[in-house]
Structures are given as C-alpha cells and as structure tokens.
Amino acid sequence: MAQIAMVMNLDKCIGCHTCSVTCKQTWTNRAGTEYVWFNNVETRPGQGYPRGYEDQDRWKGGWRLAHGRLVPRAGGRVRRLARLFANPELPLLDDYYQPWTYDYDNLTTAPLGDDVPTAPPRSLVDGRPMAVTWGPNWDDDLGGGPGHLAGDPVLRKIGDDVRLQYEQSFMFYLPRICEHCLNPSCVAACPSGALYKRVEDGIVLVDQDRCRGWRMCVTGCPYKKVYFNHQTGKAEKCTMCYPRVEAGEPTVCSETCVGRLRYLGVMLYDADRVGEAASVPREEDLYPAQLGCFLDPGDPAVASAAEASGIPHDWVEAARRSPVYSLISRYRVALPLHPEYRTMPMVWYVPPLSPIVDALAETGHDGEEVGNLFGAIESLRIPLGYLAGLFTAGDIAPVEAALRRLAAMRAHMRRLNLGEDADPAIAARVDMEPA
Numbered sequence: 001m002a003q004i005a006m007v008m009n010l011d012k013c014i015g016c017h018t019c020s021v022t023c024k025q026t027w028t029n030r031a032g033t034e035y036v037w038f039n040n041v042e043t044r045p046g047q048g049y050p051r052g053y054e055d056q057d058r059w060k061g062g063w064r065l066a067h068g069r070l071v072p073r074a075g076g077r078v079r080r081l082a083r084l085f086a087n088p089e090l091p092l093l094d095d096y097y098q099p100w101t102y103d104y105d106n107l108t109t110a111p112l113g114d115d116v117p118t119a120p121p122r123s124l125v126d127g128r129p130m131a132v133t134w135g136p137n138w139d140d141d142l143g144g145g146p147g148h149l150a151g152d153p154v155l156r157k158i159g160d161d162v163r164l165q166y167e168q169s170f171m172f173y174l175p176r177i178c179e180h181c182l183n184p185s186c187v188a189a190c191p192s193g194a195l196y197k198r199v200e201d202g203i204v205l206v207d208q209d210r211c212r213g214w215r216m217c218v219t220g221c222p223y224k225k226v227y228f229n230h231q232t233g234k235a236e237k238c239t240m241c242y243p244r245v246e247a248g249e250p251t252v253c254s255e256t257c258v259g260r261l262r263y264l265g266v267m268l269y270d271a272d273r274v275g276e277a278a279s280v281p282r283e284e285d286l287y288p289a290q291l292g293c294f295l296d297p298g299d300p301a302v303a304s305a306a307e308a309s310g311i312p313h314d315w316v317e318a319a320r321r322s323p324v325y326s327l328i329s330r331y332r333v334a335l336p337l338h339p340e341y342r343t344m345p346m347v348w349y350v351p352p353l354s355p356i357v358d359a360l361a362e363t364g365h366d367g368e369e370v371g372n373l374f375g376a377i378e379s380l381r382i383p384l385g386y387l388a389g390l391f392t393a394g395d396i397a398p399v400e401a402a403l404r405r406l407a408a409m410r411a412h413m414r415r416l417n418l419g420e421d422a423d424p425a426i427a428a429r430v431d432m433e434p435a
C-alpha cells in the first residue's frame with residue numbers, strides 16, 4: 001500500500017503560525033469553524049490544543065486495545081448507551097479557544113510587576129473584560145516556570161525524570177495536523193461510516209453527506225484532530241490538501257512554511273503488518289514495530305511488487321525519491337508522535353537538537369564538536385526523557401540515536417561547507433559516504 005506522509009523538522013520551527021493561518025484561510029474560514037485549526041502549532045512544554053488532549057485518562061475511560069483494534073473502554077450496557085447517545089468524552093469549547101486581546105494602551109506604561117505573569121488572560125464579552133483561563137500558546141507567555149510545566153501531561157507522566165527549575169527551562173514548537181494514521185481510530189469510531197481512509201494514498205477524510213454529527217470521531221481520535229462544525233452539524237478535519245496533492249502540488253502548510261521544515265512524501269508499507277504492529281504488548285516496542293511496516297522503495301523487488309498490486313508507477317517513483325523514507329527509515333532521525341496511541345501515525349518529527357548544556361558552559365559552543373558526538377549527552381537542554389515521552393513511548397535509546405546522528409550530520413555538513421575534507425569517522429556515524 002502507498003501512504004502520503006509528512007516529516008517535520010522541529011529544529012527549524014519558529015512558531016510563526018504562517019502554516020496555521022494559510023491553512024485556515026484555505027479550508028476553515030466559514031461560520032462554525034472559528035475554533036477549528038486543522039493545523040495548529042503548540043508550545044512545548046504546554047497543554048496542547050485542545051487543552052490537555054494528551055491526557056488520555058481525562059477522556060473518561062478512553063479506548064483500549066482488543067484483538068489489534070481500538071475499542072471504547074466501556075463498562076456495561078448503561079455506559080455504552082450513554083456513550084452512544086450523550087458521547088460525554090468531548091473536549092469543551094473552553095479547551096479549544098477563548099480569544100483574548102492585549103491591553104495595548106498600557107503595554108508599555110504599566111508598572112513593573114512579578115517576573116512571571118500569574119493573572120489569567122482576559123477577553124472582552126459584551127464590552128466587559130472577562131477572565132479566561134487559557135488559550136492556545138498561552139504557555140509561551142508563562143515562560144516555562146514550574147507551575148506552568150506541571151500542566152504538561154507528558155511532563156506529568158515522566159515525573160521525576162525532569163527537574164522543573166526555571167534555570168533549566170526549555171521551549172520549542174510542535175506543529176500538528178491530522179496524522180492520517182495507518183490504523184485510524186476515528187474511522188473505527190464513526191457509526192455512520194462517514195470517516196474513511198482512501199485506498200490510493202491513505203488520506204483520511206469525512207464524507208459530509210454521510211456524517212450525522214455523532215462526534216464519536218472527536219472522542220475516538222487520541223490526537224483530537226477532528227473538529228465539529230456547530231453550524232453545519234458535521235465533523236471536519238485536515239484533508240492533507242488532497243485536491244492539491246492530486247494535482248501534484250504540496251499541501252498549503254508545506255508550501256507556505258517559513259522554515260521549510262515540512263517534508264512530504266510517499267511511503268510504501270505492508271498492510272498485513274499494521275494490525276500486528278499496532279497490537280504489540282509493550283508500548284516501547286511500538287516505534288520499531290511501525291518502522292517494520294515500511295518497505296524500502298529502492299528495493300527492485302518491493303517496487304515491482306508494489307506496481308503489480310496496482311500502485312501507479314509514478315507513486316512508486318515518488319516513494320523512491322521521497323526524503324520522508326530517508327528521514328524515517330534510512331537515517332532514523334524522524335520519530336512518530338505518541339506511538340502509544342496505537343493508531344500508527346504518519347506525520348513524523350525530527351526532534352530538536354538542543355545545545356549540550358555542559359559544553360555550552362565550558363566552551364561557549366553548542367556541543368556539536370566531534371568529541372561530543374561520541375560522549376555523554378545527558379545534559380541536553382531539552383531532556384531526552386521529555387522527547388522520549390513525546391515520540392517513543394518513553395524509550396530513550398532511539399531518541400538519543402537520532403540526536404547523535406543529527407549532530408553528526410551537522411558536523412559533517414559544516415566541514416564540507418567550510419571546504420574541509422570529510423571525516424570518515426563522522427560520515428560513518430550518519431551512514432553517509434565520505435565526500
């Protein structure tokens with residue numbers, strides 16, 4: 001099977017929201033979609049969008065794995081009926097969006113206050129300021145203090161692995177779209193059969209004619225990437241810009257991204273392995289299990305088998321040329337977001353390569369010198385445990401391997417760009433041929 005996939009390089013994201021705005025202008029500028037962001041950019045650490053979506057326990061029972069499929073963790077008939085008719089596990093509007101504005105008249109004249117903003121943001125309702133408790137990227141404004149970090153579900157989960165000190169605070173951005181999962185729980189959850197995954201490219205869409213507004217898809221998506229349009233009474237979600245993709249164009253978010261950090265491509269995968277991979281007992285095994293589903297498009301046997309199964313030659317060629325396959329499978333520098341959700345997500349991330357704190361203090365450099373490629377990297381500004389909580393269900397080894405390879409790639413390219421000879425030892429670290 002063939003699947004459109006995306007890799008985002010988090011080192012390059014500056015949180016400008018150009019992707020969010022251009023996506024919104026293209027797809028969700030109608031009535032009823034004011035709070036809908038097919039693309040959003042989250043502050044990390046932070047509560048995400050909608051607030052607390054990663055706190056899977058919060059969605060009152062959530063989902064469990066049974067025979068390789070995600071099913072509601074319902075207990076008893078009453079609970080199942082309640083789910084069917086009331087669907088209580090939905091985020092509230094407060095969890096999505098409460099727009100507020102700044103008090104521009106007093107931005108520069110207000111007296112000095114506490115170092116950390118503690119007052120909640122306010123919005124104007126009927127001309128009167130009303131306190132709201134949160135908004136997207138409000139985490140930015142709180143500046144990474146311990147109180148704020150305690151609201152991050154990933155940090156809560158890994159607990160003592162991370163010391164929550166101001167002087168050790170860190171921040172980066174995490175852009176998110178629908179994952180167009182190989183094992184999409186939104187599709188499994190829809191009682192109307194309105195959610196479907198396209199055979200030709202794996203894009204997950206909502207058939208607006210079939211949608212009856214049950215919102216089971218909103219409940220069922222662990223990434224909370226289906227939204228309800230309260231004007232039309234239908235569910236809506238990221239379409240991976242399928243009309244553009246069909247015309248050979250990139251998605252709007254990829255094309256307009258200021259950091260040029262979104263790589264689009266085609267992955268070939270073995271559909272027979274997906275169910276097995278999604279149901280491995282140990283969460284830590286999910287990342288390697290999903291990797292094991294992907295096929296090497298450069299292998300002539302894989303390419304001819306793919307074409308024999310009906311995948312067009314152009315798509316097989318696209319998969320062969322795809323940077324996405326290289327980043328995910330060859331170099332293994334891209335990792336899936338929350339593989340423990342078991343939906344087999346297809347938007348992967350190159351984790352941010354933060355400075356090595358000790359090296360920074362000692363040398364003033366960012367710690368990418370050759371020595372550090374082989375030495376200890378426990379003192380990274382962004383703790384390995386935090387990244388592992390996001391990308392590998394807590395398994396630190398693949399995150400560390402990806403960061404070491406990224407550091408080696410930088411060192412390798414720096415040498416070449418400075419006109420120096422490639423160091424075979426560094427090139428070997430990244431599986432590159434010495435130039």
Ligand code: SF4
Nearest residue numbers: 178179180181186221
């Ligand atoms: Fe469905 Fe959610 Fe996966 Fe998107 S991220 S395919 S909405 S389960």
Ligand code: SF4
Nearest residue numbers: 013016017019257259
């Ligand atoms: Fe990040 Fe690119 Fe979006 Fe800007 S446009 S927030 S750089 S992903």
